[in-house]
Amino acid sequence: MSFILGVIMLISGAMIAIKSEVILNAFGRMEFFERYLATSGGSRLGYKLVGIIIAIIGMMTITGLIGGFIKWVTYPLTKFS
Numbered sequence: 001m002s003f004i005l006g007v008i009m010l011i012s013g014a015m016i017a018i019k020s021e022v023i024l025n026a027f028g029r030m031e032f033f034e035r036y037l038a039t040s041g042g043s044r045l046g047y048k049l050v051g052i053i054i055a056i057i058g059m060m061t062i063t064g065l066i067g068g069f070i071k072w073v074t075y076p077l078t079k080f081s
Contacts, residue, residue, distance in 0.1 A: 002061055009058030016051030020044045 016023060024043055033046030060066040 002064070002066075006058045006061030006063075009061060010055050011058075013051045013053070013055030013058055016054060017048045018051075020047040020051070023047050 021044065024047060029043040030046060034042040036042075037045050039045055057066065060069055
């Protein structure tokens with residue numbers, strides 16, 4: 001099941017990164033991306049970054065590395081409990 005979910009995430013993340021112009025036309029500009037990614041196309045870059053992050057998480061899910069990564073990220077919060 002995690003393999004199928006990972007493949008779906010990988011494909012959808014890649015499509016978001018590739019088709020960022022279509023997504024920009026469909027959803028419009030996001031003020032957060034325009035403010036903090038101060039380039040001429042901040043929203044396009046933001047959509048591409050979101051797509052790449054989703055694709056990386058999908059690849060980690062396919063290979064089974066997502067559990068260790070989540071433990072590593074949350075260790076500072078859970079080390080005292």
